[in-house]
Amino acid sequence: MNIKKLAVSALIAGSLAACAHTSDRKVSMRAVTVPQLSAYDWQLAEATDRHGRPLPGFASGSSMTMNFSGQRLNVTGGCNNISSNYQLNDQDMQIQAPVSTMKACAPDIMAQDSAVVAFMNGQKLHAGLLNAENDQNAQPELWIENRRGEHLLWRGVPAAVAQYGQPTVVFWEISPQTQTCQTAQGAAQCLKVREISYNDQGVKVKTGVWRNFAGKIDGWQFNPQENQVLRLNVYEVKPADVTGTAADNQYVYKLDQIIERSVVKSPKHKHK
Helix, strand or coil: CCCCECCCCCCCCCCCCCCCCCCCCCCCCCCCHHHHHHHHHEEEEEEEEEEECCCCCCCCCCCCCEEEEECCEECCCCCCEEEEEEEEEEECEEECCCCCECCCHHHHHHHHHHHHHHCCCCCCEEEECCCCCCCCCCCCCCEEECCCEEEEEEEEEEEEEHHHHHCEEEEECCCCCEEEHHHEEEEEEEEEEEEEEEECCCCCEEEEEEEEEEEEECCCCCCCCEEEEEEEEECCHHHHCCCCCCHHHEEEEEEEEEEEEECCCCCCCCCC
């Protein structure tokens, strides 16, 4: 897959104390550790400027997710995968030059990618957990702020690998049209999916048959305006954890990357 480096200015060395940031919103947070970052998938919940106004480029209801593996972070859910090495020192997070895959998507989706890069670009970020250390039952919240006082708030869900073990990777084409189907809960609108197979060179070699899918794909939202091919991580759920009787409920499906997407052309109407 082609990778391009996104232009990033040199990062400023030195430590930034909490008082050095210019946000009007003051928060109390504690340092986060690398194991804590890696234990969760972090879903974007809020993106605002120093005055609490929504940041341009970040869509409402964004499905952007950030995860950490060792000293590397990865952001998915937009048009392209964005990744970077990082270093954590107490509440300072230094981001190295991000890299991105090279796909073209709808302008609003690409704007999200640009907004993420702009937020990280050339800055040492201020990061920490908002939850009290003794509040073990609360969903963890990760606060990341840049020197302009802009902030991103991420909410953590347990990383699937820690819960279920290593996944199986599959590629699904998603139809822009849903299909009425019967589930254990009655009639529903199911996704129409078919499996795609690729060889080691990334060339499509086999396309499966369409079937209905009544489950959920974490980190992904259906868009009836697009044809999409998704790379999914599929985790098998232990029988004791299965809810419902449908076969789709025996697995957890998580979006890894949207590898193809195209806008569905509206049919042209002939005038009499």
